Amino acid sequence: MSFLSRARGRVLALTLALPAAVLPGVAPPALAAAARADQNYVVEVQNYSSQGFDEMVLAVSRFSNPAPELMSRPGVPPFTVVSFDLGPCGDVRQYAVSGLVGGERLFTTGDVDGDPIGCNDVITIGDRTGALAGNAR
Numbered sequence: 001m002s003f004l005s006r007a008r009g010r011v012l013a014l015t016l017a018l019p020a021a022v023l024p025g026v027a028p029p030a031l032a033a034a035a036r037a038d039q040n041y042v043v044e045v046q047n048y049s050s051q052g053f054d055e056m057v058l059a060v061s062r063f064s065n066p067a068p069e070l071m072s073r074p075g076v077p078p079f080t081v082v083s084f085d086l087g088p089c090g091d092v093r094q095y096a097v098s099g100l101v102g103g104e105r106l107f108t109t110g111d112v113d114g115d116p117i118g119c120n121d122v123i124t125i126g127d128r129t130g131a132l133a134g135n136a137r
Contacts, residue, residue, distance in 0.1 A: 039119050041086040045076075045097055046124045051106065052077045053099040058084045060095040089119040097123055 045056055053076040059068045073082040076099070086092050092114035099107045109123060 039089045041089045041092040041114060041119045041121075043084045043086060043095060043097065043121045043123065044081060045073075045084070046081045046122060047076055047099075048079060049125050049127045050078050051099075051101070051125075051127070053101055053106070054103075055100045056082055056097065057100060058086075058095055058097045060084075060086050061093045062087070062091045063093050064091050066093065086114075089114075090116050092116075099125065 043058060047053065047056075054074065056073045056076045058071045060071065061068050071084050071086075073084070076082055084097075086095065094111050094113055096111050097109045098105045107125060112121065115121065
């Protein structure tokens with residue numbers, strides 16, 4: 001079992017220098033930023049491993065309250081996805097995710113700084129394989 005990757009889920013927006021009448025429904029940058037400020041921060045944990053977890057725990061600290069808050073999802077079987085809603089995007093300072101079996105931590109992300117722009121993170125857990133890729137001889 002190994003922690004394979006952590007990827008930020010970001011969406012890039014392209015802005016064209018055309019009149020608003022040409023692009024109906026496209027919000028000006030100030031409105032788009034305000035919409036993001038109202039968005040909640042979501043962390044998705046994808047368990048693509050053959051290992052089930054008794055509990056998936058997320059600890060989050062906020063700018064408004066630096067004392068860590070614990071969130072938990074019990075019974076995370078193999079090949080499932082769980083989500084954590086951390087609240088207002090701009091308030092998330094840092095978080096860490098751990099997978100527990102029998103009270104023992106099998107993996108942790110360590111501290112991850114909040115991303116006030118992306119607001120959506122994906123953590124993928126997979127099995128460690130013995131196969132070598134690339135130019136293995």
